[in-house]
Amino acid sequence: MGNKIYRFKNFKHPGGWATHQPFAGGRLDASNAYMLKHGGSLSVKKSLDSYFYGYLVDDHTHINKNLDDASWKLRWQPRGEGYPHNIIGYGAKNPFIPPLATPQTLIGTIDRHTMIQLTGGPLVYFFMHTMWDILNVLGTGDVLDGYWYNNSTAIGYQLYPKGIHKYFDMFSIMGLLTFTQEWFLVLLWDMLMVFTLFIPVDIWIAIFTLSWDGMDRWLLWYVPWGFYLNTLFALFADYPSEGKWGMLWN
Secondary structure, X not given: OOEEEEEOOOOOOOOOEEEOOOEOOOOEOHHHHXXXXXXXXXXXXXXHHOOEEEEEOOHHHHOOOOXXXXXXXXXXXXXOOOOOOOOOOOEOOEOOOOOOOOOOEHHHHHHHHHHXXXXXXXXXXXXXXXXXXXHHHHHHOOOXXXXXOOOHHHHHHXXXXXXXXHOOXXXXXXXXXXXXXXXXXXXXXXXXXXXXXXXXXXXXXXXXXXXXXXXXXHHHHHXXXXXXXXXXXXXXXXXXXXXXXXXXXX
């Protein structure tokens, strides 16, 4: 039948889904982990069953041939079908929360500040990306609730956040408004740098309030001592910024 899919209320990424595949370092699967935490009684099993959602088909059973309709619908949704939630569970009642919405390190704050600058601003981003994303789903009704999540672009960035998507939900009206607000703040801090020793205010705040873990990466890869070739190398080598998240566009 395929791998079982469970949806746990407090399991946030990706989209509240946990499959029967091994997780927690390969030692536990979703059902065993739940049993380990809550016990193995019949009542606990019934509680676990209440989180059961369905099955995820195994791709290897369909090598070199097309999926049948029933198997296809277990894994993907046709354009617009499943509204208001996309296939990984995000929607108006369960918005996507970017993994670094609030950076916890100085290097993460620097990366966020830089990525906001590199978008070119809300208008540039809108005409280069958002407008086309919305036009692509206009006929499906995906945009009607202010969240255009049920498409391959949005789901791709929700499963594998990179670039500006590490910090903002760029596929919803509220997310774009948050991004716009933060862009104006970054613009203000940059304009005031002449009065703040050429370091933006948000970076000053992070210097005194957040962890300095990973700041060696800033010296090695962000500072353009190699005419940006060092930065380019770090991007190709997929070096991280905060935690294990990629730097800049990664």
